[in-house]
Amino acid sequence: MPMRPTPLAPPAYDAAAERRHLALRDEFLIDPDVVFLNHGSFGACPRPVFDRYQAWQRELERQPVEFVGRRQRDLLTDARQALATYLGAQRDDLVLVPNVTTALNIVARSLPLQPGDEVLSTDHEYGALQRTWTFVGEQRQARLVAQRLPKPIEDQDEVVEAIWTGVTPRTRVLFLSHITSPTAVILPIEPLIARAREAGIWTVIDGAHAPGQIDVDLSRLEVDFYGGNCHKWLSSAKGAGFLYVRKELQSLIDPLVVSWGWRPNEPWSTPFVDELQRQGTHDISAYLSVPAAIAFQQDRDWPSVRQQCHELARLARQSMTTLTGIEALVPDDPKWFAQMATLPLPPSCTTSTASRSLRHTGARRRACASPSRATTLARTLSG
Ligand SMILES: Cc1ncc(COP(=O)(O)O)c(C=O)c1O
Numbered sequence: 001m002p003m004r005p006t007p008l009a010p011p012a013y014d015a016a017a018e019r020r021h022l023a024l025r026d027e028f029l030i031d032p033d034v035v036f037l038n039h040g041s042f043g044a045c046p047r048p049v050f051d052r053y054q055a056w057q058r059e060l061e062r063q064p065v066e067f068v069g070r071r072q073r074d075l076l077t078d079a080r081q082a083l084a085t086y087l088g089a090q091r092d093d094l095v096l097v098p099n100v101t102t103a104l105n106i107v108a109r110s111l112p113l114q115p116g117d118e119v120l121s122t123d124h125e126y127g128a129l130q131r132t133w134t135f136v137g138e139q140r141q142a143r144l145v146a147q148r149l150p151k152p153i154e155d156q157d158e159v160v161e162a163i164w165t166g167v168t169p170r171t172r173v174l175f176l177s178h179i180t181s182p183t184a185v186i187l188p189i190e191p192l193i194a195r196a197r198e199a200g201i202w203t204v205i206d207g208a209h210a211p212g213q214i215d216v217d218l219s220r221l222e223v224d225f226y227g228g229n230c231h232k233w234l235s236s237a238k239g240a241g242f243l244y245v246r247k248e249l250q251s252l253i254d255p256l257v258v259s260w261g262w263r264p265n266e267p268w269s270t271p272f273v274d275e276l277q278r279q280g281t282h283d284i285s286a287y288l289s290v291p292a293a294i295a296f297q298q299d300r301d302w303p304s305v306r307q308q309c310h311e312l313a314r315l316a317r318q319s320m321t322t323l324t325g326i327e328a329l330v331p332d333d334p335k336w337f338a339q340m341a342t343l344p345l346p347p348s349c350t351t352s353t354a355s356r357s358l359r360h361t362g363a364r365r366r367a368c369a370s371p372s373r374a375t376t377l378a379r380t381l382s383g
Pocket residue numbers: 040041042099100101102125126128129177179180181206208209229
């Protein structure tokens with residue numbers, strides 16, 4: 001049965017909204033001749049944030065010893081503070097890392113899994129992190145269990161149950177994406193985190209797509225481990241992610257790279273921060289661009305930008321379902337998708353191309369509103 005769109009009262013995407021979007025698009029460095037639909041893979045950085053990033057790089061090169069040797073600690077502390085405030089966390093419960101893959105490798109490779117233990121997950125997770133857990137599982141003789149999600153996805157309780165039926169006495173970890181990569185679905189992580197907490201199961205959330213796209217309040221979530229990216233939807237320079245770890249569990253975490261922060265001569269902060277944040281010589285400018293990215297979005301009333309982008313993704317999805325008869329995986333409701341939308345491709349496509357997402361930044365209304373163009377785009381995206 002084709003899924004019926006849920007009646008919504010979205011803000012109209014009118015001429016004023018279009019003008020605003022075009023002005024915002026001009027602030028990004030993306031080639032203006034490209035209809036850029038894939039914001040989800042690597043994000044995009046606006047000019048003011050990129051300028052700040054390059055300014056940090058120039059400052060570093062001008063006085064490397066002063067910058068890396070003397071100022072780094074305070075600069076990183078300030079950047080962590082800005083990000084922690086944005087995410088509703090305490091500054092010292094969070095460290096900056098190059099990306100969410102690194103963040104969750106740190107967690108997966110630290111947790112004391114025993115032979116026979118299980119990591120419960122879904123069949124919508126990101127391939128690199130499925131590999132991470134499989135790698136760790138092979139080392140520890142533990143097992144990654146991927147629960148199949150319903151199709152179509154219509155009811156949050158049904159999703160929760162589909163995942164939770166995979167819990168066994170050997171389940172030690174619940175690993176979920178906040179927003180899935182192949183399907184762009186916002187998973188109902190809150191009730192699952194609450195249940196896992198009661199059952200004594202560690203929760204590890206892949207927030208690659210969440211910050212900047214949906215509200216993230218880490219204290220309210222009461223999650224154990226949360227990794228995220230700033231270079232996707234928060235518009236920082238590339239190479240900025242974070243790892244949050246609940247205070248009581250920080251002693252479980254080992255650094256992937258052991259450096260001066262392990263048993264430091266002069267501590268910067270807590271052992272968790274020191275061990276993970278003090279690494280060898282590297283360029284921290286992407287990390288330092290994060291406060292500028294947060295300010296960029298705050299200065300531009302990002303909640304309404306997000307809402308308009310959602311509306312564009314919604315319209316694009318609607319045009320394509322009307323044109324092709326393809327059924328959407330989730331209902332037309334902002335509780336299920338934000339600024340990214342996906343549609344399954346017809347059976348003529350291979351499995352790998354069929355899993356690719358249609359990702360929409362929101363600044364390309366004409367491309368998606370025109371039916372013929374939309375079909376072409378769907379084909380282009382399918383490989
Ligand atoms: C859900 C999910 N997790 C993790 C990642 C990996 O992000 P990164 O390469 O920045 O670590 C991605 C990238 O698209 C993703 O979609």
